[in-house]
Amino acid sequence: xxxxxDAYPLIDYxxxxxxxxxxxxxxxxAGRFLAEAQYLADLLVGLQPDRPPTAAPVLNxxxxxxxxxxxxxxxxxxxNVSLLPSNHADDTLRHLLECFPDTVCLHDQVExxxxxxxxxxxxxxxxxxxxxxxPAVAGAQQVAFVFTSGSTGRPVPHAKTWGKLVxxxxxxxxALGLDGAVxxxxxxxxxxxxxxxxxxxxxxxxxxxxxxxxxxxPADIVAALAEMxxxxxxxxxxxxxxxxxxxxxxxxxxxxxxLATAPxxxxxxERAERQLAAPxxxxxxxxxxxxxxxxxxxxxxxxxxxxxxxxxxxPLPDDxxxxxxxxxxxxxxxxxxxxxIRLADRxxxxxxxxxxxxxxxxxxxxxxxxxxxxxxxTAQLKEIPGVTDGVFFQPDPLPDQAIPRLCALVxxxxxxxxxxxxxxxxxxxxxxLPRPLILVDALPYNETGKLPRAQLxxxxxxxxxxxxx
Amino acid sequence: xxxxxxNDDLPLMHEVAELIxxxxxxxxxxxxxxxxxxxxxxxxxxxxxxxxxxxxxxxKRYGFPLRSDNxxxxxxxxxxxxxxxxxxxxxxx
Numbered sequence: 001x002x003x004x005x006d007a008y009p010l011i012d013y014x015x016x017x018x019x020x021x022x023x024x025x026x027x028x029x030a031g032r033f034l035a036e037a038q039y040l041a042d043l044l045v046g047l048q049p050d051r052p053p054t055a056a057p058v059l060n061x062x063x064x065x066x067x068x069x070x071x072x073x074x075x076x077x078x079x080n081v082s083l084l085p086s087n088h089a090d091d092t093l094r095h096l097l098e099c100f101p102d103t104v105c106l107h108d109q110v111e112x113x114x115x116x117x118x119x120x121x122x123x124x125x126x127x128x129x130x131x132x133x134x135p136a137v138a139g140a141q142q143v144a145f146v147f148t149s150g151s152t153g154r155p156v157p158h159a160k161t162w163g164k165l166v167x168x169x170x171x172x173x174x175a176l177g178l179d180g181a182v183x184x185x186x187x188x189x190x191x192x193x194x195x196x197x198x199x200x201x202x203x204x205x206x207x208x209x210x211x212x213x214x215x216x217x218p219a220d221i222v223a224a225l226a227e228m229x230x231x232x233x234x235x236x237x238x239x240x241x242x243x244x245x246x247x248x249x250x251x252x253x254x255x256x257x258x259l260a261t262a263p264x265x266x267x268x269x270e271r272a273e274r275q276l277a278a279p280x281x282x283x284x285x286x287x288x289x290x291x292x293x294x295x296x297x298x299x300x301x302x303x304x305x306x307x308x309x310x311x312x313x314x315p316l317p318d319d320x321x322x323x324x325x326x327x328x329x330x331x332x333x334x335x336x337x338x339x340x341i342r343l344a345d346r347x348x349x350x351x352x353x354x355x356x357x358x359x360x361x362x363x364x365x366x367x368x369x370x371x372x373x374x375x376x377x378t379a380q381l382k383e384i385p386g387v388t389d390g391v392f393f394q395p396d397p398l399p400d401q402a403i404p405r406l407c408a409l410v411x412x413x414x415x416x417x418x419x420x421x422x423x424x425x426x427x428x429x430x431x432x433l434p435r436p437l438i439l440v441d442a443l444p445y446n447e448t449g450k451l452p453r454a455q456l457x458x459x460x461x462x463x464x465x466x467x468x469x
Numbered sequence: 470x471x472x473x474x475x476n477d478d479l480p481l482m483h484e485v486a487e488l489i490x491x492x493x494x495x496x497x498x499x500x501x502x503x504x505x506x507x508x509x510x511x512x513x514x515x516x517x518x519x520x521x522x523x524x525x526x527x528x529k530r531y532g533f534p535l536r537s538d539n540x541x542x543x544x545x546x547x548x549x550x551x552x553x554x555x556x557x558x559x560x561x562x
Contacts, residue, residue: 216520218528247525247534435494435496
């Protein structure tokens, strides 16, 4: 079909009979996908008959990657925006619905007790005839809002337009050397920026067929790979990769390994390449920018920027200078980035334009690939009724701990530990729940009213000591 | 049901509890885990990262892989008792 210059096709499949999705015992063609997206778009509009379709954002909570993708396409082709929170804590979703009052929730597993109209993904979709044309979406259309937790812990939306997402996928194909289609198995959720870009969008816009499930255990990953045609790409996290390599299972041939969410230990990267005989590449980015750089750790620990992306040093006001480093705070812009974004990591930019990661700025934590600010978690904690004071911090890692966890000191004379944990569970992603949560009489403020990290760690050490028999 | 049943392998249940506590550096004693409390969410408060860590040690110790397309998956991790029963039924070593 003719596509205006400022619009891009919803999917990049010249042959609509090509298989786009694999699920156990089922193959779904591009034409069938488009027909199902149209069917779902009609259902979504039917939920709110009195509203014009553009007035209803879609909160896409689908766990199944195929259903998520149909939901995304259905919303985009009818001019709607999809809301993609990376955590589904009850409190997060409620705040999000306050910000987007006309939202419709699309889900495929459980009824949510949310104050918004809901549509359960139909378990039986009627037989549909394959679509014959690919809809186009305006490049400037906001098709998704992804979310970060702001300094108060409230979700902050970041808009993604279709044109920039198309550019993002083209950049990934170039940067990752994906010159042909690969079939993709992903362990990361589709609502997370990495999962969205490297599974869902690579399928829609990069012609890469996708496994619909989200394999969890090593044996699930092996089974999913076995169902997919070669060449295959596994999109995963360091933690899942480690458990796959340790499983001792026979793994079907993999052509590409793509990892993100936390920098990979070089020894693990070397072991993975040796054991799986595939190049392993990592993605660097954040929710706001999406993927902006890549590296192959066995070749170099330095990161190469995606096409068109720029890094600039951002001067900081003096009162924030303590958080910065000698080299300053960096701002990423250009390429597919929607608006210039200050990065949460300290970088060293090399003369050839590549960069090295030096660590995170103070206050930023990354637990099993999920990022947050300690200040945001602390703000959430202090909002719990009965909590008079409290603080989150990241303790020194324990020697045999695969994933480091956070600790919280809490002053709450009238509440129990279990009560506070239950209240926190509604507010924050489970990976950030404190382990341990220590009830104290007062926090160890110093004379300038600050909470030195060493004092917090000392309090934790005393607590651990007290538990020993 | 909070008491043992004739089918329960109590030494195995204790062994599985010990594996969970040591793999995750939990602050509870193995003997204090309620056999019927949920391992996810409210009870022990574990999340999916923990479940994968437990799955790794279970697979290594008892020689069988866990699968989530198994219809019982939710049930397996619903409590220490169910996890123990699953191990007893599937262990290769």
